[in-house]
Amino acid sequence: MTMTLIADAPVDVDAEGFLTDPSQWNEQIAEGIAADYGIPELTDRHWLVVRFMRERYLETGNAPSIRALGKESGVPVKELYQLFPKGPAKLAARIGGIPKPRGCI
C-alpha cells in the first residue's frame, strides 16, 4: 500500500492504483482518475454508474458485477462498455474509489 496524490489530495492506493480507503474519495479524485484512464469528462451517465457502484459497495461490502450493474443501475451492459471501455466494473470501481472486484482463484 502506498500513498499518492490524486487531484491534489493524498490517498492510499494498492499496487494497482485502487483506493484502499473509500472515505478518502471525493468527486475531484474521481475526475482525476477518470482522466488518467481515458475518460476526459464524466457525464451524468458515468456518475450514475459510479455512484451506484460506490453506494452498493458501502452498503454490502461487495462491488456489483457488470451484470448486476446492467440489471440494476438502469444503464444497459452495452452502454456500460461504451462509457467505461474494457472492463466497466473494474474501471467504475477505480473511479468510485472502492477496491477492485475479485475473482476466486
Add this chain to the structure above:
Amino acid sequence: LRFAPATISAAADGAARFARKGAGMTRRQIVILGGGTGGTMAANRLRRRYDADEAEIHVVDRDDRHVYQPGLLFVPFGLTTVDEIIRPRRRQFRKGISFHEAEVEEVRLDRDDVVLGDGSVLPYDVLVVASGSGLQFDETEGLTGPGWNERVFTFYTSSGAEQLRGALDRFEGGRIVVNFVDLPIKCPVAPLEFAFLADWRLRERGLRGRTELVYATPLDSAFTKRTCAEHLSFLLEEKEIELITEFNVGEVDGVGGKLIAYDGQELDFDLLVTVPLHGGAAYVERSAGLGDALGFVPTNRSTLQAEAKPNVFALGDAADVPTSKAGSVTHFEAEVLAENVARYFEGDELEAGFDGHANCFIETGFKKALLIDFNYDTEPLPGHFPTAFGLPLLRESRLNHLGKLLFQWVYWHALLPGRGIPGIGPAMPTTGKQYERSPT
C-alpha cells in the same frame, strides 16, 4: 450486527412457538427448496438432529436426477459417463424426509409458505433455500443459435458434456477457445481445468501441434488470487495455452466461428467451449423480497440466515455469500446451517460459524491435480491439507488426482448423508499451511 435485533426478536418468537413441543402442540415444519448438494446435506443433517415427532422435513425439487456436478468435467474426455454421475435424488435422503417432485411457483415471505407449481401450498416454520444456480443461455446473444452443439458447446449440462465428447472425438485440429462469460459460475476453476485436460488429450492423440488452445477470461488474469498467480501461472506457459484477459463476451457467432466482445474485439474459433452466465432459480426472482437482481439470496456470510426474514436460511450456490460456488463450500456451510436452524428454534443466538472455507481439487492433466484451500480472509497457501501429513497444497501431484477421483465415493456415501469426513470440520484448517512465503 445488522441482523441482531431482528434475530433476537424473531428468535424469542421462535422459542415461544416451539417451547410447547413437549405438550404436543407443534411439530416444526422445515421446508427445503432444492434437492441437490446443499438441500440434501441440510435435510439429512436436520433429520439426524430431530426425531420424527419433533420436525417434519420437506424437500422440493423439479426432478429426481441428482448430478454429481464435478463429474461433468470428465465426461467430454471419456473419463466418466453421465450414467455414472447421476443418481435418484430421493434415494439420497434419510428415512423420514418427504420429497416433493414439483416446480416452485413462489415463496410468500409474508405468509411463511411456498406455493408449488400445481398450486398446492407448503407452510413452513423454517425455510432453507438450496436451489443452486442455473445457466442463463439467453443472456448471451447467439449462444444457442446456429452452431450450438455443433461447434459451440458447454460441459455444464449433462447433455452438453456428452455432445462435447463426440465433438472432441471427431476433432482433427484447429483452434479451440475455452471461455466463461462472467462470474459468478459454479466451480470457477472448471474452465481452466477443461483447458488443461484438453491439452493432455490432444497431446495423447498427437493433435496438439495442429491445435491452438486459447483460454479467454473476463478477468484480468487467469489467477486473480495473488498466491495462485505466484504458484500456478507457469501452468499455462508449460501447456502452451494462450491467455486472453478482459474478454467480455457479448455475442456468439456459431456459424462464422466468432466470439464477439462488448467492446467489439473478436476471437475466432473452430470449437468453442463456454460457460454461460449463471443466475439463481427463477422462483427466487418471482418471490418478493427474497432475492437480488441475479436471483441469488442475500445471506449473512457467517450465519447463513437470509436477509429477507429470520426464519429463512440459504446455502450453496443459491446464497450470495462472497466465496466460490462449489460443493466443498456447500458441505462446510451445511454443518453451520443445521446448527443455526436448531439455534433459531431454541431462541438462541446464531453461531457466526461459516468462515468462507473452500477446498478445491484442480485437475491439471497427465493424472495430476492441485489442491487449494482458502476462506474469506486467507488466500490459498502452500503446505499440506488438512495437516502437515496430508495432501500437498498449491502443487501438482498424483495424490491429489487420486483424491479427486475418490471424492465421488466420499460425496455419495459420507457427505450427502451428512456424516462429514473425520478430522475435517467447517472451519479452514491452519496447521499444515505455510503462512510465511516459502522459496518454492
